[in-house]
Amino acid sequence: MQNVSQDVLKDEIINGVWNGVFTINPKGRISYVNPALENILARKKADLLGKTIAECFVTNGENDEFVDLIFECIFNKGEVKEGITPYTTDNKVKKLAVRSSVLMKNGEKLGLIVIVYDITELLMLQDELKTMEMITKMNHQLKLRNELISNIFGRYLSDTIVKQILDKPDGLSFQGSRRNLTILMSDLRGFTALSEIMSPENLTTMLNHYLKEMTDIIQKYQGTIIEFIGDGIMAIFGAPIFDAQHAEHAVEVALEMQNKMKDVNSWNLKRGFRKLEMGIGINTGDVIIGNIGSEKYAKYGIIGRSVNLAGRIESYTLGGQILIPMATREQIDAEVLHDTEEYVEPKGVKQSLKLISVTGIKGEHQIFLEKKEKMPRTILKNPVPIMIKTISNKHVSDTAFAGFFKEISPEEALIQTAAPLEIYDNVVLAVGSGLYAKIIEVKDGIYQIHFTSFPDGFEEWLKAIIQQEN
Numbered sequence: 069m070q071n072v073s074q075d076v077l078k079d080e081i082i083n084g085v086w087n088g089v090f091t092i093n094p095k096g097r098i099s100y101v102n103p104a105l106e107n108i109l110a111r112k113k114a115d116l117l118g119k120t121i122a123e124c125f126v127t128n129g130e131n132d133e134f135v136d137l138i139f140e141c142i143f144n145k146g147e148v149k150e151g152i153t154p155y156t157t158d159n160k161v162k163k164l165a166v167r168s169s170v171l172m173k174n175g176e177k178l179g180l181i182v183i184v185y186d187i188t189e190l191l192m193l194q195d196e197l198k199t200m201e202m203i204t205k206m207n208h209q210l211k212l213r214n215e216l217i218s219n220i221f222g223r224y225l226s227d228t229i230v231k232q233i234l235d236k237p238d239g240l241s242f243q244g245s246r247r248n249l250t251i252l253m254s255d256l257r258g259f260t261a262l263s264e265i266m267s268p269e270n271l272t273t274m275l276n277h278y279l280k281e282m283t284d285i286i287q288k289y290q291g292t293i294i295e296f297i298g299d300g301i302m303a304i305f306g307a308p309i310f311d312a313q314h315a316e317h318a319v320e321v322a323l324e325m326q327n328k329m330k331d332v333n334s335w336n337l338k339r340g341f342r343k344l345e346m347g348i349g350i351n352t353g354d355v356i357i358g359n360i361g362s363e364k365y366a367k368y369g370i371i372g373r374s375v376n377l378a379g380r381i382e383s384y385t386l387g388g389q390i391l392i393p394m395a396t397r398e399q400i401d402a403e404v405l406h407d408t409e410e411y412v413e414p415k416g417v418k419q420s421l422k423l424i425s426v427t428g429i430k431g432e433h434q435i436f437l438e439k440k441e442k443m444p445r446t447i448l449k450n451p452v453p454i455m456i457k458t459i460s461n462k463h464v465s466d467t468a469f470a471g472f473f474k475e476i477s478p479e480e481a482l483i484q485t486a487a488p489l490e491i492y493d494n495v496v497l498a499v500g501s502g503l504y505a506k507i508i509e510v511k512d513g514i515y516q517i518h519f520t521s522f523p524d525g526f527e528e529w530l531k532a533i534i535q536q537e538n
Contacts, residue, residue, distance in 0.1 A: 086104055087104055087183050087184060087185050088102065088104045088105030088106075088107075088108040088109065088183070088184035088185075088186075089101075089102040089104070089105060089181065089182070089183055089184070090102070090105050090116070090181075090182055090184075091171055091178075091179055091180065091181050091182070092121070092142065092179050092180040092182065093178070093179040094177065094178070094179055096120050096121070096142065097118055097119060097120055098116045098117055098118065098119055098120075098121070098124070099117070099118075099179060100117075101113045101116050101117060105184060108155075108162070108164070108184055108186045109155070109157065109184070110157040110158060111124070121135060121138050121139065121142070122135070125138075130156045131154075131155055131156055133153045133154055134153045134154070134155045134164065134166075136153075137151050137153045137166050138166070138168075138182065141166065141168035141180060141182060142168075142180060144168065148167065148168070148169050149166075149167070149168045149169075150165070150166060150167040150168070151165075151166055152164070152165050152166075152187070153166060162186055162188045163186075163187050163188045163191050164184055164185065164186060164187065165184070165185040165187045166182060166183070166184055166185075167182070167183045167185075168180055168181065168182045168183075169181060244356055244357070244358035244359075244360075245356070245357060245358060246354055246355070246356055246357075247306060247307050247354070247355060247357050248306070248352070248353065248354050248355075249304050249305060249306030249307050249314050249352070249355060249357070249370075250304065250305045250306060250314045250315045250317075250318040250350060250351070250352045250396060250399075251302065251303075251304055251318075251350070251351050251352075251353075251355070251370070251374060251375055251378040252286075252291070252301070252302070252303045252304070252305070252318045252321060252322060252348065252349075252350050252378070253300065253301070253302050253303075253348070253349050253350075253378045253379055253381075253382040254282070254300060254301045254322075254325065254346055254347065254348045254349075254382065255299065255300040255346065255347055255382055255385075256278070256299040256300075256344050256345070256346050257344075257345040257346065257347060257386075257387040257504070257506075257520035257521055258345075258504040258520045258521015258522075259298070259299040259344075259521075260462050261496070261501070261502050261504055261521045261523075262342055262521065264501075265501055265524075266341075266342075270339075270341065273339075274336060274339075274341045274342075274344075275299060277332070277335060277336075278299075278332050278344065279296060279301070281328050281331070281332055282301055282325055282328070285321055285324045285325050285328060286301075286303050286321055286325075288321075288324075289305070289317040289318075289320055289321045290305065290309060290311050290317060291303045291304065291305050291317065291318070291321055292304050292305075292307060292308065292368075294368070294369055294370060295367075295369075300382075302378075303318075303321070304355075304357075304370060305317045305318040305321075307357050307370075308357075308368070314352070314399075315350075315352045315396050315399035315400050316399075316400045316401070316402055316429070316431055318350050318352075318396070319350065319390070319392065319396070319400065319404065319426060319429055320429060320431065320433055320435055322348045322350060322390045322426065323390065323426065323428065323429060323435040323436070323437060324435060325346065325348065326346065326348065326388055326390060326437055327435075327437065327438055329344065329345070329346055329388070330438065332344060342521075342522070343522075345386075345387025345388055345520060345521075346387060346388070347382060347385030347386060347387055347388075347389055347391075348382065348385060348389070348390045348391070349378055349379070349380075349381030349382025349383070349384070349385055349390075349391050349392075350378065350381065350390065350391070350392045350393075350396050351374055351375075351377045351378035351381055351392070351393055351395065351396060352374070352393075352395045352396040352399055353372070353373070353374030353377070353395060354372060354374060355370045355371065355372040355374050355375055356370065356371050356372050357369070357370045373416070376416065377393075377414060377416075377417065377421075380412075380414035380415065380416075380417075381393065381414070381421075381423060383492070384410075384412055384423065384492050386506060386508065386518045386520070387518070387520055388437075388440070389425055390425065390426040390437075391423045391424070391425055391426070392404075392423065392424060392426055393421055393422065393423055394422050394424075397424065400429070400431070401431075402429050402430055402431030402432070403429070403430040403431075404424075404426060404428075404429050404430075405426070405427045405428035405429065405430070405436065406424040406425050406426050406427055407425050407427050408424070408425045409422060409423070409424050409425075410422075410423050410425075411423075412492070442477075442479065443477045443478050443479060444477060445475040445476055445477040445480065445481065445482065446475065446476055446477065446533075446534050446537060447474070447475050448473055448474055448475060448476065448533070448537055449537060450537065451472035451473060451474050451484070452472060452473040452476075452533060453470065453471075453472055454470075454471050454472060454473055454483065454497050454498060454499070455468045455469070455470060455471070455497070455498040456468065456469045456470075456471050456483070456485055456487050456489075456495050456496075456497055456498075457469070457495065457496050457498075458487070458489070458493060458494070458495055459493075459494040459495060459496060459504075460494075464496055468498075469485050469486060469487035470485065470486070471483050471484055471485030471486075471487065472484050472485070473533075474514065476530065476533065476534075478519075478527070478530060479518065479519055480505075480508075480516065480517060480518045480519060481505070481516075481517050481519070482514055482515070482516055482517075483497075483514070483515050483517060484513060484514055484515070485515065489507050489510070489515055490507065490510065491507050491508065491509065491510050492506065492507060492508075493506070493507045494506050494507075494520070495507065495517065499523060499526065499529060500523030500524060500525050500526060500529065501523040501524065502521075502523055503519060503521075503522060503523055503526060504519070504520045504521035504522075505517040505518060505519050505520055506518050506520055
């Protein structure tokens with residue numbers, strides 16, 4: 069077997085590697101170049117051997133960074149030196165990693181060995197990986213955003229509106245903004261009294277069915293449910309998706325909600341539940357809207373005087389009634405039908421506010437309240453004594469006042485009392501577990517009241533009173 073010297077063997081190994089290798093002798097001249105270096109630098113071996121770095125590369129200045137790095141290697145006093153530098157050849161810029169160390173033999177310095185790695189494709193691959201990571205991160209953020217939107221709006225908006233929001237990344241801003249929109253607030257009359265006498269299971273069953281029916285109507289007209297407040301609903305029209313007809317749509321929703329109560333009560337009666345009545349107040353104005361809360365809990369909400377006023381307007385309503393101010397009426401192009409007009413003085417409002425009781429709208433959908441026959445009141449020749457307590461913020465007063473029924477019907481009555489009552493006050497009368505009513509007119513110490521919630525046995529009690537009178 070032919071012996072091969074170690075030097076020849078080393079040359080064969082170095083010539084076969086993919087990385088470029090060259091050596092510089094103690095005189096500063098290139099003494100060895102492997103084939104890979106010729107390919108990397110696009111320079112022939114014959115053009116490099118025996119020449120200095122300056123003679124080989126200091127020409128047009130386009131590879132000054134590469135030359136500077138090699139000089140740093142030469143003057144590095146024997147320490148390992150490495151770095152990354154651009155290298156231009158054939159109008160293409162490569163990225164080269166350069167590493168140098170002292171070439172030693174038997175403890176004697178023979179010069180410098182420099183290894184050159186072409187890492188252009190590696191860096192491109194890194195960039196692609198970074199791009200993929202960025203895309204993955206963006207997709208994850210988009211997924212989280214969509215999940216957030218779905219969680220916040222999924223139950224309170226129609227599927228169509230949620231899809232519009234998800235399809236338009238800029239279509240929804242959680243930042244606070246000022247918007248002109250319409251607020252709808254509804255409330256069940258006497259529901260607090262029902263909660264005291266119904267079982268929790270029956271109460272939630274009845275309430276959930278009612279809220280489901282109302283939610284379907286609100287979503288039908290692009291409304292957004294902000295929250296359920298017990299038996300109350302706060303919804304807005306005109307956000308988060310802009311709606312130029314927000315006032316009209318809110319009124320249409322209110323009319324459909326009131327008409328739907330007939331089906332709701334039919335469902336209730338079949339299950340032995342009470343009949344419900346709902347009042348709706350609507351207001352139009354500027355609000356601050358956005359994602360309100362803290363890092364741990366936040367929700368899409370609204371604040372402002374217009375919101376508070378909507379709540380005040382709702383408090384004036386009777387069961388089956390819809391009240392709107394002129395600010396809402398003036399934004400509706402369609403003809404709005406109404407029966408009564410009244411002036412109120414809500415807390416926080418400097419002047420009287422005109423409210424109209426809506427009965428229909430002749431817009432695109434032509435919606436009208438179903439008419440209910442009003443039973444005449446029976447005049448009581450022998451007034452029926454009664455005890456009366458006032459209600460403030462859903463809390464019943466401890467003080468009771470004596471009074472008398474002077475006239476009565478299944479829906480309303482005239483009472484006489486020394487109690488300091490005012491129009492729109494809520495009261496509870498000592499009939500059964502409590503007969504709830506609202507003061508709707510005051511004249512000469514006589515109060516007209518509208519019943520809002522009835523106790524068990526009320527119909528039988530009323531029938532006995534009228535029979536006795538007859």
